[in-house]
Amino acid sequence: MNKRKKIILIVALITIVAVIGIFSYFCIKNIRNSDIEKNNTNKSENIRTSQLYNKIEESKEITFKKTLDENNKIIIVLKDNNGYKEVISNGNVRKYVVKDGDTYYLDESNKKYYKYQSNDMILTEIKEQFEELNQERFSIGKEKIQGKTYNYEEISECQSFLMNDEISVNNLEYAKTRLYYDNENLVYIKTIVGENEEIIKVEISYKNVDDKYFNIPEDYKNGRQ
Numbered sequence: 001m002n003k004r005k006k007i008i009l010i011v012a013l014i015t016i017v018a019v020i021g022i023f024s025y026f027c028i029k030n031i032r033n034s035d036i037e038k039n040n041t042n043k044s045e046n047i048r049t050s051q052l053y054n055k056i057e058e059s060k061e062i063t064f065k066k067t068l069d070e071n072n073k074i075i076i077v078l079k080d081n082n083g084y085k086e087v088i089s090n091g092n093v094r095k096y097v098v099k100d101g102d103t104y105y106l107d108e109s110n111k112k113y114y115k116y117q118s119n120d121m122i123l124t125e126i127k128e129q130f131e132e133l134n135q136e137r138f139s140i141g142k143e144k145i146q147g148k149t150y151n152y153e154e155i156s157e158c159q160s161f162l163m164n165d166e167i168s169v170n171n172l173e174y175a176k177t178r179l180y181y182d183n184e185n186l187v188y189i190k191t192i193v194g195e196n197e198e199i200i201k202v203e204i205s206y207k208n209v210d211d212k213y214f215n216i217p218e219d220y221k222n223g224r225q
Contacts, residue, residue, distance in 0.1 A: 048181045049138065049153050053130040055206070064126050065203040066189070068163045076126055077213045083122040084213035098122045099214050106216070112223035113216055129160050133179075143180070145188055145199070150180040152190075161189045167196040 056062060064076045071091040077084040083098035095106040103119040138153040157172035169175050180188040190199040 048151070048184060048186075049130070049179055050134055051184065052186055053127075053134040056127055056130055056204075059206045061207055061209040062126065063203075063205045063209060066161070066163065067201045067203075068198065072163055074163070076122065077209055078123060078126070079209040079211070079214070081120075081123065082211075082214040083120065085122045085125075096122060097214055097216060104216055106220065107223060110223070111217070111220050113220045114223045132160060133158070133177075141178075143178070145180060148182075150182060150187065152178040152180045154178045159191050159193055161200065162191045162193065162198060163200060164198055167193050167198065169193045 059078075061079045062077070064078075066074045071088060073086075073088040075084075075086040081099075081101075083096075085096040085098075087094045087096075093108065095108065097104045097106065098120050101118060101120050103116045103122065105114040105116070107113065133155055136155045136158070138155060141152055141154065142149055143152055144150075155177045157175060158177040159168055159172065159175040161177060162168055174194045176192050178190040178192070179186055180190070186202050186204060188199055189202055190197060
């Protein structure tokens with residue numbers, strides 16, 4: 001092989017290596033950009049629960065209602081340092097009022113109240129539930145409920161919103177919770193535990209809380225006297 005052919009061969013090899021190097025660079029760059037774009041998309045779709053938690057944390061007035069059916073509901077109403085909780089379980093109603101740092105259980109059948117001093121856990125119940133979720137990582141998806149498709153965020157090993165304790169599990173590996181959003185509004189929560197599942201309707205509002213929720217009826221007597 002003469003000198004001229006050697007030079008041509010060397011130039012050709014250098015050219016081939018350069019082309020391979022440039023091609024590899026752009027392939028890797030495109031993959032990285034795709035991953036970044038995918039991560040950013042996941043983040044943008046995965047912040048609804050975090051935004052909801054922030055809104056709940058900052059709100060001075062909130063009404064939070066969970067409905068399994070007409071005989072099973074939970075309503076929590078908060079305004080400043082006052083709270084009201086109504087639990088309807090299998091048609092039986094229990095009501096609680098929080099004021100001045102104390103909780104009052106209202107016994108409607110006997111028109112009595114029972115005071116539990118230095119107990120205001122109802123005031124932080126909603127915040128703590130969503131604070132726990134806010135620290136978890138979500139997977140995302142879409143699902144149709146009653147004919148409409150919603151975006152959901154799913155949390156593994158979670159059954160915090162379960163209303164029917166009879167289907168709860170001891171091993172949280174078999175539990176997961178999905179929060180369904182209509183735009184930025186939480187509308188349903190589904191808890192999947194093993195082969196069972198429970199779906200509840202959620203309604204949240206942040207204004208116009210009536211102070212009457214926090215009143216102890218005048219005709220109620222102290223049940224401890």
